[in-house]
Amino acid sequence: MRRRWFIPTSAASYAILVVLALFFLLPFLWLIVASFTPNANLGTVWFANASLDNFRYIFDSGYGKGFENSLVLGTSTMVLVVVLSCGAGYTLSRYQFRFKKTIMLSILFCTGLPVLALIFPLYAMYVQLGLIDSTPGVIIFFVASLLPFSIWLMKNFLDSVSVDLEEAAWVDGCSTFGSFWRIVLPLSAPGIAVVGILGFIGAYTNFFIPFILYSSADKFPASVELFTFFGSYGQINYGQIAAYAMLYTLPAVALYMFVARFFVKGINIGGSKG
Amino acid sequence: MQADAVYPLPAAPRRRRRFRLGMLFMLPAFLVMTIFFLGPALYAVYVGFTNLALTGNGAAAPSWVGLNNFHQILKDSQFFAALRISLTYLVGSALIGQAVLGMLLALLMRNRRPLFKTVLGGIIVACWVMPDVVAGYLWFAFFHADLMGLGTGTGLLNTIVSTFGLPQHAWLQEYPMAAIIVANTWRGTAFSMLLYSSALEGIAPELLEAASIDGAGVVARVRLIILPMLKGTIATDLLLITLATLSDFTLVKVLTGGGPGFDTQLLTIYMYQHAFNFYQLGYGTAIALLIILTGAILSLLYIRVLRVEV
Numbered sequence: 001m002r003r004r005w006f007i008p009t010s011a012a013s014y015a016i017l018v019v020l021a022l023f024f025l026l027p028f029l030w031l032i033v034a035s036f037t038p039n040a041n042l043g044t045v046w047f048a049n050a051s052l053d054n055f056r057y058i059f060d061s062g063y064g065k066g067f068e069n070s071l072v073l074g075t076s077t078m079v080l081v082v083v084l085s086c087g088a089g090y091t092l093s094r095y096q097f098r099f100k101k102t103i104m105l106s107i108l109f110c111t112g113l114p115v116l117a118l119i120f121p122l123y124a125m126y127v128q129l130g131l132i133d134s135t136p137g138v139i140i141f142f143v144a145s146l147l148p149f150s151i152w153l154m155k156n157f158l159d160s161v162s163v164d165l166e167e168a169a170w171v172d173g174c175s176t177f178g179s180f181w182r183i184v185l186p187l188s189a190p191g192i193a194v195v196g197i198l199g200f201i202g203a204y205t206n207f208f209i210p211f212i213l214y215s216s217a218d219k220f221p222a223s224v225e226l227f228t229f230f231g232s233y234g235q236i237n238y239g240q241i242a243a244y245a246m247l248y249t250l251p252a253v254a255l256y257m258f259v260a261r262f263f264v265k266g267i268n269i270g271g272s273k274g
Numbered sequence: 275m276q277a278d279a280v281y282p283l284p285a286a287p288r289r290r291r292r293f294r295l296g297m298l299f300m301l302p303a304f305l306v307m308t309i310f311f312l313g314p315a316l317y318a319v320y321v322g323f324t325n326l327a328l329t330g331n332g333a334a335a336p337s338w339v340g341l342n343n344f345h346q347i348l349k350d351s352q353f354f355a356a357l358r359i360s361l362t363y364l365v366g367s368a369l370i371g372q373a374v375l376g377m378l379l380a381l382l383m384r385n386r387r388p389l390f391k392t393v394l395g396g397i398i399v400a401c402w403v404m405p406d407v408v409a410g411y412l413w414f415a416f417f418h419a420d421l422m423g424l425g426t427g428t429g430l431l432n433t434i435v436s437t438f439g440l441p442q443h444a445w446l447q448e449y450p451m452a453a454i455i456v457a458n459t460w461r462g463t464a465f466s467m468l469l470y471s472s473a474l475e476g477i478a479p480e481l482l483e484a485a486s487i488d489g490a491g492v493v494a495r496v497r498l499i500i501l502p503m504l505k506g507t508i509a510t511d512l513l514l515i516t517l518a519t520l521s522d523f524t525l526v527k528v529l530t531g532g533g534p535g536f537d538t539q540l541l542t543i544y545m546y547q548h549a550f551n552f553y554q555l556g557y558g559t560a561i562a563l564l565i566i567l568t569g570a571i572l573s574l575l576y577i578r579v580l581r582v583e584v
Contacts, residue, residue: 008494013382017394020379025398030415030430031408042418043427067382088303089282091296112306112316112513114521114569117562118540120555124326144310147303177293180299205405207524212550213318223407227528238415239425245408256403257396263468 018264035246040239053241063244068224070248072135074094074204077083077142081150081199082192084143085219089154090180094163103153110148118145120213126213135214142203142214150195157191190262198263205252222248311498322441326556331375336556343560355536355543360520363455363540369521371459373375376466380474381496383467395467398558410528411455417445417529450530450538458525462518464510473507474500511582516576517569541565 034040036050058064091105121134129153131137161184171180185192207223214220220228226244256263295365300426322343326336348354377400403410418429419442432442445453477500485495501508523542531548532539537545541561549558 010385013386014390017379017382017386017390022392022396024394024401024463026430027412027416027460028397029410034415041425041427041430042415043420043433045430052408084303084306086443087299087301091300095293095296097293110311112517112569112573114517114562114565115519115524116545117566118311118314118318120313120559121321125314125556128564140306140310144306147307147311149363151303153562176295188349201403203404205403207405223405226405226407226411228439241411245405245411249408252403252405253400254287256399258394260399264457268349 018021027095031242031246031249034239034242036243037239039237043236054237054239055247057240058244058247063225066220066222067247069135069219070204070223071223071251073142073206073210074137074200076139077146077203078196078200080139080143082148082196085147085150085154085183085195086107086192088147088151090184092151092155093158094166104152107148107151111152111251115145116208119209123212125263133219135219138210138213138239139203141209142206143199146199147203150199153198154191154195157188157194160191188261193260195265197259201252201256277492291423318559318562321556322560323576324556325551325554326559327461339556344564345558346557347560347564352544353538355542356539356541359451359537359539360541360565360568361449362420363458363522363526363538364516364519366451366455366459367410367575368462369512372462372466372515373508375459375463376511377470378465379467380470383471385473388468399464401461406524407463407528409457409461410525413453413460413525413529417453419444419446438547446530447534450534453539454526454529457529458519458522461525462515465518466515469507470504475503505580509576512576512580513573518574520565520569541568 029045030042031048034042034044035054036052037044037048038053038127040054042264051245092100111138126132126137129137129169164186168245169178169183174182204221206221207227210221211224214224217225217228226241227249229241229244281485315512321336323338323340324336325339325342348369383394416430419432420426420427420428421442421444428436428442429445431445436442443449482495502553521542522540523546526538526540527543527546532543542565545558545561545565548554548561
């Protein structure tokens with residue numbers, strides 16, 4: 001009786017999943033095909049005369065500056081987020097002190113604050129501080145806005161590193177910093193990779209913050225450059241846009257795939273205790 | 275605690291020193307967050323009650339205007355139109371689209387082959403981590419119609435539609451709301467799927483097996499066991515995707531620019547217009563505060579309705 005149920009269910013599952021896979025896959029088709037097609041338009045969805053011309057054009061025409069700026073934003077944000085959230089996450093994971101619960105709750109609350117709502121006051125503040133149109137200004141805001149979620153994740157990861165090992169090291173004469181450096185950090189490497197890569201992706205792919213805070217075109221990251229590229233030239237070359245978008249997307253996707261299986265462990269935030 | 279006894283230093287001073295070091299570890303992160311995140315957040319509350327602007331009187335000496343901004347917003351019919359559009363977008367793309375589709379995917383992918391899971395999961399996640407601007411262009415191309423023959427090409431959707439002999443449509447002009455809902459569902463489903471998949475792993479297979487031996491069908495197992503056990507995760511997910519969707523800007527800006535007319539003008543696009551095109555920062559910030567308020571009310575609602583402790 002139950003046997004009969006099993007096979008159709010599994011076949012039906014695969015059928016539904018394949019349909020859904022098509023839904024997720026189809027929009028990519030244009031990006032992939034158009035980027036390899038010179039003189040592509042918005043309807044180019046099959047390879048006719050594939051070539052690398054579009055990519056060559058992007059490299060030769062000086063559009064590379066946008067990628068460079070995005071990489072600078074992503075990398076600096078990544079490093080700062082990792083260093084700062086490691087420190088804070090370690091303390092929150094290992095120490096008991098008054099207000100700890102309050103601090104954790106405020107961090108969770110900050111995670112939910114829409115960055116978009118902060119951008120105008122930030123803009124006004126940056127005008128006063130002279131940080132408008134400055135890369136350090138953009139980076140520090142990325143860092144500050146990514147920290148709540150990063151600290152939360154980092155604490156979750158550090159919680160899973162056993163305290164016993166650390167205590168053993170202290171007994172053997174290791175200092176607090178020594179045990180943190182030699183034991184906790186290596187053991188939580190996957191967690192650190194997740195936090196770092198999410199930090200990188202957050203800054204690297206962001207459009208709105210640099211769009212508002214930058215005013216000189218040579219500082220624009222790829223997201224803003226792509227947006228202006230699309231609108232400001234009389235004859236739009238869709239093939240080149242697709243190639244640009246492709247080059248811009250690949251690092252983010254590739255980096256994420258690298259840490260994907262660790263990420264899932266970290267985001268299981270409290271919800272499913274039951 | 276017992277380990278204290280064997281520390282090489284006397285316990286108390288050592289613990290104090292350790293404590294101070296711990297605070298030192300935490301300090302830089304909190305300093306940065308306080309100045310550059312909480313600072314603007316608190317400042318926002320103040321700015322929302324002033325006439326701060328980029329030009330004119332409000333630029334030189336912004337003054338306190340009390341509830342004026344809010345009065346003005348609540349008198350603006352465009353605000354309510356934008357609110358309605360944002361809520362439609364939220365319900366359609368996040369609550370129905372992302373959460374339901376994410377749950378469906380998580381459930382269906384449970385016992386599939388690892389290779390299949392990896393490939394499909396990879397595709398879905400790629401939609402999620404790609405830059406907003408790129409996602410906007412992908413869907414712009416997908417929905418594109420060249421009804422007047424300008425040589426911009428026929429988008430994939432219209433190509434598919436005409437293969438089946440159906441009429442082509444200028445989707446982004448004729449069905450703008452449906453278009454942005456579909457695009458955002460596509461973009462954000464991965465997050466809900468990941469959250470639910472990892473929560474599903476926490477449900478013991480024996481439990482489901484026992485239920486199925488007792489005669490519970492697939493639907494009953496999902497409704498009576500899986501959903502109740504995932505209540506906390508569902509609340510967390512709804513909360514996070516609601517806040518993310520309410521503050522969404524880029525995807526819709528690239529795809530429709532808020533148009534045609536004001537048909538897809540989300541609250542955030544309305545806010546952007548006022549703050550940066552009309553230079554009224556105080557007014558724009560007041561709108562931002564209302565967006566946060568909307569998010570907060572909805573979050574409380576989910577927690578209440580799903581009766582979870584957070």
